[in-house]
Amino acid sequence: MTETRPRRLVPVASAMAKGEPDGIHLSALEWVPRLGEYITGMALCGQSAEQGALPDDTPVTCQGCEDYRARHVQVPFGDAEAPIPAAPDTIPASCYWWTDPDGGLCLLPGCMARVQDPDAECTCDSLAARLAKTQEQLREMEEQQRYAEVWWFALREAVGASPCAAEILADAHRRAGR
Numbered sequence: 611m612t613e614t615r616p617r618r619l620v621p622v623a624s625a626m627a628k629g630e631p632d633g634i635h636l637s638a639l640e641w642v643p644r645l646g647e648y649i650t651g652m653a654l655c656g657q658s659a660e661q662g663a664l665p666d667d668t669p670v671t672c673q674g675c676e677d678y679r680a681r682h683v684q685v686p687f688g689d690a691e692a693p694i695p696a697a698p699d700t701i702p703a704s705c706y707w708w709t710d711p712d713g714g715l716c717l718l719p720g721c722m723a724r725v726q727d728p729d730a731e732c733t734c735d736s737l738a739a740r741l742a743k744t745q746e747q748l749r750e751m752e753e754q755q756r757y758a759e760v761w762w763f764a765l766r767e768a769v770g771a772s773p774c775a776a777e778i779l780a781d782a783h784r785r786a787g788r
Contacts, residue, residue, distance in 0.1 A: 619679060621668040622650050625658035632657070633671035636679055639663050640720075652725070654678035705732045 622637040635653030642649050653659045655674030670676055705720040719725045721733040769778050 619654070620650065620663035620666065621670050622653060622659040622662070622664060624653070624672075625660055634664065634668055635659050635672045636670055636675035637663075638720075705734055 618639055619636045620639040621634050624632045624635055635655060635657055637650040637653050637659050639648050639650050641647075648663070650659060650661060650663055653672065653675055655672055655678060657672070657674075670679075705717060705724050707717050717724065717728050719728070723730040723733040769775050772778060
């Protein structure tokens, strides 16, 4: 199943510390194709949140999350060269940078790699990210193939130079089922 709805902000319960909830927060709800379901992340204010959205009409009690909601609605997404279309209560499907009302540059991470380290490579499942990963995998496979070819030719020469070459090759053919 493929979902195309954008990420959106939803109410979530706080992750309980010492068994006591500390309110209702806001988090991004996003479709994750690998899991085949929607997931929520940590609250916008930075607090841990329970997985799963609460009903949309659940009142948010965290003022920090409400403050961030206002920023999401007021601040244009993306950058001046490539703005990302957005509407109230929706956010882009990957990491993006924005300028807060005070003029500071801020990152809204869309992946755990950047939640843990803002300078890390973005692991969001975007087409460009998937292409970059695939190209890296291809480079690694090509390098493994070059290594295997060098090894094969070196091994073939070593076997060919052995006085028992015919026996070794016959044994190898038998083991390979040829």
